[in-house]
Amino acid sequence: MSTKPKSGGFAALVRRIFQSRYAGALISLVLVSVFLSIYQPVFLTWPNMMNIVKSNSVGFILALGATYVVISGTVDLSFGSATTASAMAFGLLLVAGTPLTLAILGAIVAGLLLGFINGFLVAYAKISFFVVTLGTLSVFQSMALVVNSGTSVSVFSVPGFSALNQFVNGNIGPLPVLLVFNIVLFLIAGGVLRFTAFGRSLYAIGSNIEAARLNGINVKRVLLLVFIISGLTAGLASVVQVGRLTVASPNVDMNLLLTVLAAVLIGGTAMTGGEGGVLGTLIGMLFLGVVQNGLTLSGVSSFWQGALSGSILILSVWLGGIRGVLRAQKQTQLE
Amino acid sequence: MKQIPKETAAVLVEVKGISKGFPGVKALSGVDLTIRAGEVHALTGENGSGKSTLSKVIAGMHRPDEGTIRIDGEICELETPADAIARGIVMISQELTLAPTLTVAENIFMGRLPKSSWGKIDWSRLRADAVQVLDRLGVHVDPNALVSDLSIELQQEIEIARALSTDARLLILDEATSSLSEAATKRLLELVVQERDKGMAVLMITHRMPEIYAVSSVATVLRDGCLISTVPIPQTSEEELVRLMVGRELGDYYSKQDIAPGELVLDVKALAAENGTFAPTDLVLRRGEILGLAGLAGSGKSEFAQALGGAITARGQVQVAGKPMALGDPRATIRAGVGYVPDDRKGCAILPVRNIAENFAMAWMDRLTRNGLISLRRQKSEVASAIQDYGVVTASADTLISTLSGGNQQKIVLGRIVRRQPDILVLNEPTRGVDVGAKTEIYKMLQRAAKEGAGIIVISSELPEILGISDRIAVFFEGRIVAEFDGPTADEEAIAHAAVAGVKRHPQPTVTKETEV
Ligand SMILES: Nc1ncnc2c1ncn2[C@@H]1O[C@H](COP(=O)(O)OP(=O)(O)OP(=O)(O)O)[C@@H](O)[C@H]1O
Ligand SMILES: [Mg+2]
Numbered sequence: 001m002s003t004k005p006k007s008g009g010f011a012a013l014v015r016r017i018f019q020s021r022y023a024g025a026l027i028s029l030v031l032v033s034v035f036l037s038i039y040q041p042v043f044l045t046w047p048n049m050m051n052i053v054k055s056n057s058v059g060f061i062l063a064l065g066a067t068y069v070v071i072s073g074t075v076d077l078s079f080g081s082a083t084t085a086s087a088m089a090f091g092l093l094l095v096a097g098t099p100l101t102l103a104i105l106g107a108i109v110a111g112l113l114l115g116f117i118n119g120f121l122v123a124y125a126k127i128s129f130f131v132v133t134l135g136t137l138s139v140f141q142s143m144a145l146v147v148n149s150g151t152s153v154s155v156f157s158v159p160g161f162s163a164l165n166q167f168v169n170g171n172i173g174p175l176p177v178l179l180v181f182n183i184v185l186f187l188i189a190g191g192v193l194r195f196t197a198f199g200r201s202l203y204a205i206g207s208n209i210e211a212a213r214l215n216g217i218n219v220k221r222v223l224l225l226v227f228i229i230s231g232l233t234a235g236l237a238s239v240v241q242v243g244r245l246t247v248a249s250p251n252v253d254m255n256l257l258l259t260v261l262a263a264v265l266i267g268g269t270a271m272t273g274g275e276g277g278v279l280g281t282l283i284g285m286l287f288l289g290v291v292q293n294g295l296t297l298s299g300v301s302s303f304w305q306g307a308l309s310g311s312i313l314i315l316s317v318w319l320g321g322i323r324g325v326l327r328a329q330k331q332t333q334l335e
Numbered sequence: 336m337k338q339i340p341k342e343t344a345a346v347l348v349e350v351k352g353i354s355k356g357f358p359g360v361k362a363l364s365g366v367d368l369t370i371r372a373g374e375v376h377a378l379t380g381e382n383g384s385g386k387s388t389l390s391k392v393i394a395g396m397h398r399p400d401e402g403t404i405r406i407d408g409e410i411c412e413l414e415t416p417a418d419a420i421a422r423g424i425v426m427i428s429q430e431l432t433l434a435p436t437l438t439v440a441e442n443i444f445m446g447r448l449p450k451s452s453w454g455k456i457d458w459s460r461l462r463a464d465a466v467q468v469l470d471r472l473g474v475h476v477d478p479n480a481l482v483s484d485l486s487i488e489l490q491q492e493i494e495i496a497r498a499l500s501t502d503a504r505l506l507i508l509d510e511a512t513s514s515l516s517e518a519a520t521k522r523l524l525e526l527v528v529q530e531r532d533k534g535m536a537v538l539m540i541t542h543r544m545p546e547i548y549a550v551s552s553v554a555t556v557l558r559d560g561c562l563i564s565t566v567p568i569p570q571t572s573e574e575e576l577v578r579l580m581v582g583r584e585l586g587d588y589y590s591k592q593d594i595a596p597g598e599l600v601l602d603v604k605a606l607a608a609e610n611g612t613f614a615p616t617d618l619v620l621r622r623g624e625i626l627g628l629a630g631l632a633g634s635g636k637s638e639f640a641q642a643l644g645g646a647i648t649a650r651g652q653v654q655v656a657g658k659p660m661a662l663g664d665p666r667a668t669i670r671a672g673v674g675y676v677p678d679d680r681k682g683c684a685i686l687p688v689r690n691i692a693e694n695f696a697m698a699w700m701d702r703l704t705r706n707g708l709i710s711l712r713r714q715k716s717e718v719a720s721a722i723q724d725y726g727v728v729t730a731s732a733d734t735l736i737s738t739l740s741g742g743n744q745q746k747i748v749l750g751r752i753v754r755r756q757p758d759i760l761v762l763n764e765p766t767r768g769v770d771v772g773a774k775t776e777i778y779k780m781l782q783r784a785a786k787e788g789a790g791i792i793v794i795s796s797e798l799p800e801i802l803g804i805s806d807r808i809a810v811f812f813e814g815r816i817v818a819e820f821d822g823p824t825a826d827e828e829a830i831a832h833a834a835v836a837g838v839k840r841h842p843q844p845t846v847t848k849e850t851e852v
Binding site (some may be wrong): 195196197198200201203204207208210211212213215216217218270274275325 | 458
């Protein structure tokens with residue numbers, strides 16, 4: 001963090017960006033955007049841009065939680081199922097006549113609860129996070145199916161629901177509500193990582209859990225909290241999702257799952273823990289959103305989109321690996 | 336001013352004008368080194384002087400920016416460690432490189448597992464070969480044991496066994512003895528001499544003077560990445576060698592002061608490890624007192640320290656400054672006023688992918704935090720003054736800790752605990768991998784802490800260190816304290832005897848057993 005005066009400032013900034021762990025995603029995002037602006041005139045229009053933001057906002061909320069989890073050196077495979085289960089809870093509450101605000105609260109509490117279950121099993125029962133969340137992936141999905149015998153809950157005609165629908169599709173001034181909402185969440189998530197003891201502990205645990213423990217970090221509590229946060233984002237995402245779609249579906253959207261994890265990894269948050277951040281995740285998410293938008297604009301069948309995001313994930317992590325190797329040879333590592 | 340001993344043996348490896356830079360540091364500039372067959376060549380110098388970097392260049396792990404490497408007179412481009420190994424150059428690096436989830440035998444023969452017909456692994460031969468190599472080293476360990484279950488010392492010996500099992504012509508030992516106890520070190524040095532006499536060349540990096548004088552015939556000193564001198568041993572005196580290393584006279588090495596012991600600060604009653612590594616043990620410690628714990632690897636001294644530090648679960652009563660301390664919980668330990676520094680730097684102490692500032696601040700999180708928020712401003716100034724106080728050599732606090740030399744990492748690991756000014760310091764091998772100059776700094780740091788009223792327990796495998804700094808010395812043997820000595824009057828042999836035999840040697844040979852606590 002050199003505070004070199006004037007002339008060096010911009011160059012230093014550029015250098016820092018190029019050396020950052022999300023450099024690849026950022027460059028790809030710029031390249032794809034330039035390409036699309038030239039060949040798809042619609043791409044660069046305001047409505048299309050806002051469309052990209054809106055259609056990815058559920059994924060982005062989940063990706064913020066997933067970033068926390070991955071930084072801590074663990075993985076939550078169950079967040080998609082948790083979102084679905086929370087959405088079903090939300091839908092059923094609405095249909096049962098619960099006032100909107102209470103139902104929203106209910107969905108969020110449901111998400112928190114599911115996160116708590118994961119966190120408790122991982123942190124206090126000391127079961128491998130992989131096993132726990134693979135198990136709950138299936139359990140939460142099953143619960144979502146059971147509660148309404150496997151059928152969707154349409155909330156479109158529920159009195160009071162239209163307020164939420166209008167809200168999530170509405171604007172604050174010129175900006176869509178969802179854009180503002182996502183920016184606020186992003187700032188909170190980034191601020192917590194950087195400025196709180198909890199955030200710093202997350203990096204410490206992800207980097208070396210025993211060193212963190214011996215230096216007085218409350219490893220169990222931090223791990224419990226990180227899964228609760230993952231559950232919280234699932235709850236929030238379910239409200240936005242149902243608000244937009246006007247229906248709660250009991251089936252997990254596999255493509256959403258992939259997009260979320262891909263955004264985190266493409267954004268440079270390392271699977272091995274201890275490194276990364278939400279800025280990278282934002283860039284990763286934008287990149288995937290732009291690519292998907294480009295495919296739609298070019299009239300490519302949506303069936304291809306999964307194949308493409310999957311390939312991009314593998315490719316980008318591979319390229320990240322190459323960059324890692326280059327960097328390791330030039331400096332760091334070993335000793 | 337180079338004074339190369341007249342040797343007749345063939346030159347095995349000759350490096351000339353080697354330079355190597357990393358972003359922000361010039362690790363080596365124009366270094367020459369000649370290694371002959373059948374010679375033990377000591378490579379020494381302060382922390383960060385470039386010793387590991389030079390040996391990594393020779394072992395094909397780093398490409399030099401400038402300079403040539405000749406092996407058997409022929410210029411070689413070593414692209415990978417495999418290239419070096421193919422030419423008979425094998426290195427044991429400073430940090431362990433074993434696969435923890437594999438067995439001892441698999442680790443020793445990694446990449447060279449014996450195969451029977453159909454490409455099936457020949458497990459029985461693997462085991463037999465492993466036993467043979469281990470026997471040569473005098474290490475008694477089950478070849479089927481998992482490496483992760485072994486102590487650091489045993490792991491280091493497995494690493495050595497692996498190197499020995501290849502047909503090395505040049506063996507590079509990068510501080511291989513720093514995690515070994517006195518006895519294991521002696522065995523290793525004997526082995527080095529044996530192999531040397533068979534014609535192997537050894538490049539030995541160490542901060543320990545006695546080792547240099549025990550086996551090597553020539554020593555090369557680096558300082559700040561430059562070659563200072565190559566001198567014959569033992570013709571060059573120890574003082575001279577140290578002066579070459581640090582560029583000045585060192586003065587009083589241990590800076591031992593007479594500090595009147597104060598009130599009782601630690602009272603341990605029947606402390607025993609849950610895993611049975613040491614039996615119920617009693618111990619007391621006064622303010623201002625430095626207690627040294629000696630003993631062989633596996634004697635329980637290290638686990639005793641871990642139990643005091645809350646790193647492992649234990650039973651018994653521990654009172655710190657009159658208040659009982661909960662066991663097995665590092666948070667309770669820290670709150671009670673105990674500062675613990677573990678011996679396994681890589682495994683239990685550093686955050687490898689984080690920078691220096693965060694590695695310091697991790698231990699101060701409670702003090703830097705108000706209402707859950709960390710004061711980054713205070714962190715910055717605290718870290719800056721800690722880097723100064725503990726002499727960490729680095730370009731900036733934002734440097735990744737894993738790019739620092741081993742000794743500089745150790746200064747951070749130690750400094751962040753001492754800076755909390757705990758009532759009791761429990762230091763497990765505090766000077767491991769630290770150069771002579773920095774060691775005196777650490778000893779001064781301990782004297783200062785003792786003077787300010789801390790009680791200090793130092794676990795060390797280096798007897799001279801224990802003797803030099805301790806007011807009182809307790810010796811562990813098979814999980815018990817078998818002897819206690821008064822620091823200033825203790826002699827090395829008596830302590831070594833107690834550590835090996837489990838009894839305090841007595842002037843009259845008729846007394847067979849005496850246990851003191
Ligand atoms: N991979 C790397 N990236 C950046 N800097 C490095 C790297 N490896 C070493 N350095 C730097 O090069 C210098 C020499 O380091 P080196 O590890 O060779 O020292 P050393 O003599 O082995 O020290 P020690 O006795 O502490 O092991 C140090 O300043 C170190 O920080
Ligand atoms: Mg070194």
